[in-house]
Amino acid sequence: MRVDWLVLGDFRSYHSLDWKPEPGVNILVGPNGAGKTNLLEAVSYLATLRSFRRAPDEALIADDTDAAIIRAGISSDDRERLIEIEIPVKGARRTQVDKQRLRRTSDLLGVLRVVAFLPEDLDLIKRGPAYRRDLLDEIAIQLWPAAYVDQAEFDRALRQRNAFLKSGHRDGTTLDVWDARVAQAGGKVALRRARVVEGMEPLLGDAYREISSSDATTGISYQSSWPSERFVGGSAAEFTDGMLSALRETRGTDYERRVTTTGPQRDEPVLELDGHDARVHGSQGEQRTMALAIKLAAHRLIAEATDSPPVLLLDDVFSELDPKRSSALAGALPGDTQTLVTSARPDEVPVVGVVWSVDGGLLRE
Amino acid sequence: MFEGPVQRLIDELARLPGVGRKTAQRLAFHLLTVEEADARRLSVAIADMREQVGQCRRCFNVAAGEECAICRDVKRDADVVCVVERPQDIVVVERTQEFRGLYHVLGGSLSPINGVGPDQLRMAELKNRVEGESIQELIVATNPTVEGDATAMYIAREFKPLGVRVSRLASGLPVGGDLDYADEITLGRALAGRMEL
Numbered sequence: 001m002r003v004d005w006l007v008l009g010d011f012r013s014y015h016s017l018d019w020k021p022e023p024g025v026n027i028l029v030g031p032n033g034a035g036k037t038n039l040l041e042a043v044s045y046l047a048t049l050r051s052f053r054r055a056p057d058e059a060l061i062a063d064d065t066d067a068a069i070i071r072a073g074i075s076s077d078d079r080e081r082l083i084e085i086e087i088p089v090k091g092a093r094r095t096q097v098d099k100q101r102l103r104r105t106s107d108l109l110g111v112l113r114v115v116a117f118l119p120e121d122l123d124l125i126k127r128g129p130a131y132r133r134d135l136l137d138e139i140a141i142q143l144w145p146a147a148y149v150d151q152a153e154f155d156r157a158l159r160q161r162n163a164f165l166k167s168g169h170r171d172g173t174t175l176d177v178w179d180a181r182v183a184q185a186g187g188k189v190a191l192r193r194a195r196v197v198e199g200m201e202p203l204l205g206d207a208y209r210e211i212s213s214s215d216a217t218t219g220i221s222y223q224s225s226w227p228s229e230r231f232v233g234g235s236a237a238e239f240t241d242g243m244l245s246a247l248r249e250t251r252g253t254d255y256e257r258r259v260t261t262t263g264p265q266r267d268e269p270v271l272e273l274d275g276h277d278a279r280v281h282g283s284q285g286e287q288r289t290m291a292l293a294i295k296l297a298a299h300r301l302i303a304e305a306t307d308s309p310p311v312l313l314l315d316d317v318f319s320e321l322d323p324k325r326s327s328a329l330a331g332a333l334p335g336d337t338q339t340l341v342t343s344a345r346p347d348e349v350p351v352v353g354v355v356w357s358v359d360g361g362l363l364r365e
Numbered sequence: 366m367f368e369g370p371v372q373r374l375i376d377e378l379a380r381l382p383g384v385g386r387k388t389a390q391r392l393a394f395h396l397l398t399v400e401e402a403d404a405r406r407l408s409v410a411i412a413d414m415r416e417q418v419g420q421c422r423r424c425f426n427v428a429a430g431e432e433c434a435i436c437r438d439v440k441r442d443a444d445v446v447c448v449v450e451r452p453q454d455i456v457v458v459e460r461t462q463e464f465r466g467l468y469h470v471l472g473g474s475l476s477p478i479n480g481v482g483p484d485q486l487r488m489a490e491l492k493n494r495v496e497g498e499s500i501q502e503l504i505v506a507t508n509p510t511v512e513g514d515a516t517a518m519y520i521a522r523e524f525k526p527l528g529v530r531v532s533r534l535a536s537g538l539p540v541g542g543d544l545d546y547a548d549e550i551t552l553g554r555a556l557a558g559r560m561e562l
Contacts, residue, residue: 106550145549145550146549146550146553149550153511156511157511157515159478160475160476160477160478160511160512160515161477163477163478164477164482166477167477167480167482169482171482171483173483173519173522173523174475174482174483174519176518176522177475177515177518177519177522178477178515180515180518181511181514181515181518185511
């Protein structure tokens, strides 16, 4: 899977850009503020319809213009597709694939898949559990686009249940109904996370050992706030049943605290290094290596499952690593994958690729 | 700004859904230039509608008398009631010409975020009807949203114990559609809601 060409109009610092990246490794070099990350952000937006920096859509539109445009030609296997997105200052975003308007966001997912690594991702292990949950959910969407709808429904149903608890009403039938809806979507969300974790487990160990040049062992497991004995090999229905009974059991506590105290919103993937919790026992270097290994494992998992390696986006990652890890990461990068790397200093990037210089919104070889 | 009465009308028109400032101005000046009788007919039509049209006391559809045309129609099957969120939904179901029963308008769907619980919907009124009429089956036609689903589930839990059948509209594939082109979410729902042949 790769981006054959990218056209930007009034997107962040780019008023007009027409770029044809190479199929292999592309190294974007330029001073800070030159717009390197903006390019990666545009590519990522094509895959996920949101900014990987979590910026609101308005922030993507160049100052004093009416709309940002992102257009790209994507090829995957023998298939070529055209994605066009217009983000206007006023009104709704318009998205087309092959000139057909999309009925909903989820229809775009899977046309382009990316795995992005940003400098803040290096802190993935020590940040709050929400970041690691999001990571699993994002991988799930790339593997199974329908996961997007289940995640949105789960969030909505959970907000409704919490609003009901907050209202202070005690009405068993109404709570039963929200329990059922939360469990129905929540069971699917948890099942997909557990499947992602299962798939990542062996890949994570390999990636970790490659980057660290050690024989360390790693583990990843899905730790649930609600007891279910069938996290390995369970079906969506079993997950939903497990969650439903957990919600019944904590009903008293939930009424009292006026919030849902159990469910996927409280779960997290637990990462282990040589048998110990990596959050507590890992050194900063080990935690960063683990974070890199997770992203590489995600890339390999999606590549295996979809038969087409996602585009890899590495934003200013090498400058944050010591030379040893930096060159080990370079060695562990997947071949046969379109990779976009940004750096302020090309001598810090230990990979071979086509170098583009980025300055003032223009690109040249 | 225009002369007082003109500006007042523009302001009122601009409050209507889908009408912006410019359209409101155009409509106001149009009404100023047409025959006076034509303009007056519009104002009478609005006043008459507000005066004569209210809610059907039985199903809460819009009605020009105490009961709506559907409830008054003796040829309709009073054993089956289709439960909808809004009166507009009745028009959609009627257009299919597949349904010959009666309706019940809930007035929305369960949404604690917006402060809507069963007491804010016409659930008690539905219960009175189930207990007082000959209703055998409720067909729940709420929207396929998280809130619509929850409302349907609530109705099932409240009314099945009273001995009525409760069913929900199936969600599935568009007619004439090719399986090839169905998106996986719609197809997934259609699979989950499959019927035995």
